[in-house]
Each structure stands twice: as C-alpha cells, then as structure tokens.
Amino acid sequence: MKIVEDLDRHRSSSMGTSPTPFVKSSLLYIQFIGHYYTRPGYSIERDNLDSFLLLVTIRGKGYLHYRGAQHELKKGDAFLIDCKEYHLYYTDSDELWEFAWIHFNGNPAQDYVDYFLKLKGPLAAETVSDDFVLDIHRIYELQQQRDESSDLLSSSLLVRLITDILQLALQDHRNEKRVPLYISNMKQSLGARLNISVSLDDLSKEFAVSKYHLTREFKKYTGYSPYGYLLNLRMIKAKELLKTTDLTIEEITRQVGFTNATHFIQTFKNREKATPLKFRKNWQGKP
DSSP states (O other): OEEEOOBOTTTOEEEEOOOOHHHHHHSOEEEEEEEEEBOTTOEEEEOSOSOEEEEEEEESOEEEEETTEEEEEOTTOEEEEETTSOEEEEEOSSSOOEEEEEEEEOTTHHHHHHHHHHHTOSEETTOOOHHHHHHHHHHHHHHHHOOTTHHHHHHHHHHHHHHHHHHHHHHHHHHHHOOOHHHHHHHHHHHTOTTSOOOHHHHHHHHTOOHHHHHHHHHHHHSSOHHHHHHHHHHHHHHHHHHHOOOOHHHHHHHTTOSOHHHHHHHHHHHHSSOHHHHHHHHHOOO
C-alpha cells in the first residue's frame, strides 16, 4: 500500500465509523467516508484491502488505474471498485481534484460491485447528479450523530446510491447492445405462445435465422435461451393461476403449455421448491 496524501486540510474532512453488530452482519455498512480537496501530488495505491470504494468527482480532474486500464475522472464521473484488487488513483497536477467518497462493506457488497463491474464498471461517466453528492454528505452527517438509527439510515442511503449507479450502468449496457428487432419480435411471439408447444426449429423458420445463431443471440440480449425465457413466462403464468383461481392442476398444465401434469408438477417443484398445490395453499391460505 502506498499513500501520498497532500490535501487542503482546512477544507477536507473524513471519518471512520463503528457500525452496530446487526448492521455489520446483515446490511451494507460504512467503513470510512469523506470529502477531499487535493493538492499537487495526491495519490493512493493499494491492493488486498477488504473494502469497496464508491467515489464521485465534484470538480477538477483525477485518474484511476484499475484492472489494467486508466480512466480519466471529471466532474460527474463516479467509480465503484473492489479494493481487494490492485488500484491507483491520483489528482491531475493542473486541475486539482475534489471528490467525495465512501469505503463500505457488508454481506451484499460483493454481489453489488461484481454486478456493476460486469455490466459497465468501474466508471459511470458524466452521469452523477448533485443529489448524489448530497446523499454522501447526508450519510456523513448521520455518522456524526451516532444514534441507534444512524447506521440503518446510512445503509439505506448507500443502497440508493449504488442502485443509482447500477441503473445507469444497466441503461448504458442495454444501449450498447442495441437489441435486434427480430429478438424483440421473438420475445413477443414467445409471450403469446404460453399454451402451445414451440421448438427451436419453429422459431428458426419463423424468423429466418439458424437455430444455432438464434440461440446464441437470444441469450446474448436477454440472458436466457429461448426455451428458458419461455419457461420463465410459463412459470409466472402458472403462479398467477395458482394464486388467483381454482383451476385444477390439469387445466393449469394445459394453459401453460405442458403436455402432462407430472412434468409440470416436477418442473414447478424444481424451480419453486414447492409443489403447485403447496404453493396454492401457502398463497390462498386454504386448508
């Protein structure tokens, strides 16, 4: 770990925290939080730090080295990284860097950060609003209070900040993919065929695409194979019918496109960890 901190200490502020055992074991929690006004020479180089870092640039310019790439950080840019991996960030020598940051951890933290890095990360560029920075300041104020609700409220605000970052990344990810029209049409077609048998050969002929290319591209843009996507829609419909109607299992089997009840029951149980009748009983409250 290498740290060169040359800060405007009259204006910069930071603090460590001491979260309650409940928050530390169950929620996202703050480790350190601050607002920095750097001076020439500011840099931090680390690895193997058990923490995650959310940082947003307020003005000036900084640089982040992470996973073999360099990122320039300007006003409105935020990054989210896993500090167990090597990282280096530092100020520009001419446009001195001002930023707000949160080091955090907690049970859901790894999943949040891994998902962001998979989608877009580590950078969300030119998308962070003033409200984002205000929420970091609110967390700082809550941590200064140190009453029984401050950790809970801080965790809630932190989740909101990370959710905002994930939403931005997800939107960019979708825009970059530019889903082909035939994939969108295929999704609509599958949604209209819940009660009938559909094969890859059928879809290949309907959309004039080889079934191998179709399978690869459909999964690329939806995250599912065509059959997996259709099965998911069928299970959603089945749960709706079980919850809101008194239709027999045989009738529901037909309505969601299964050829026999045994197959439907086994598939439903594998996915929902309950038989259709048990699911119905739990949701309808029937004896």
